[in-house]
Amino acid sequence: MSLRERINSDIKDAMKAKDAKKRDALRLLSSAFKQIEVDERKELNDDDVIKIILSQVKRRDDAATQYKNANREDLMQIELDEIEYYKEYLPAQLNDEELTLAIKDIIAKTGASTIKDLGKVMGTATKELSSKADGKRVSECAKVLLS
Known part of the structure; x- marks a missing residue:
């Protein structure tokens, strides 16, 4: 169904x-x-x-x-x-630990190292995590990890 x-x-x-x-x-x-x-x-x-x-x-x-x-x-x-x-109809959302791990993996894939690379990270993260995490949470987590 x-x-x-x-x-x-x-x-x-x-x-x-x-x-x-x-x-x-x-x-x-x-x-x-x-x-x-x-x-x-x-x-x-x-x-x-x-x-x-x-x-x-x-x-x-x-x-x-x-x-x-x-x-x-x-x-x-x-x-x-x-x-x-x-x-009820959405896939399970990532918790904070899972989100942090996923963002770290994306940062490693894209080779990002500073906050200036946020755009590259967000582009990839949006594609991979769009249904699993809110964009606002992804952005905040990526900013913390890149700074």
């Missing part, structure tokens, strides 16, 4: 369980998939679906931050709940 089929199945399960929050969150995600398919005229594979989910998580996180700054705890909680639903 593909990731997209699993999400569609979970939408149906949420409808049967009368879980409106989960149903609505997953419908928004499904809508994002359909929009990409229409815009780019292509069938999505699991890697594409993961990239879309990651972008939706980032959007929700940014919105939650904005709501928090505006003292709208109710709307912030909705965004955070949606993030939790979406994370």
Whole structure:
């Protein structure tokens, strides 16, 4: 079963369980998939679906931050709940130790030695770790290791 089929199945399960929050969150995600398919005229594979989910998580996180700054705890909680639903479909994220080891390996591969080489490291790290770690965490870890 593909990731997209699993999400569609979970939408149906949420409808049967009368879980409106989960149903609505997953419908928004499904809508994002359909929009990409229409815009780019292509069938999505699991890697594409993961990239879309990651972008939706980032959007929700940014919105939650904005709501928090505006003292709208109710709307912030909705965004955070949606993030939790979406994370069910993402691959396991690297912990700090695993991330540090992966970045050290990338630094060795690219021959980076100073903070000026951050671009080379980030280019490779983005390709290799995009679904396993947030870009912000990767960047922070790479900066620490290169300085």
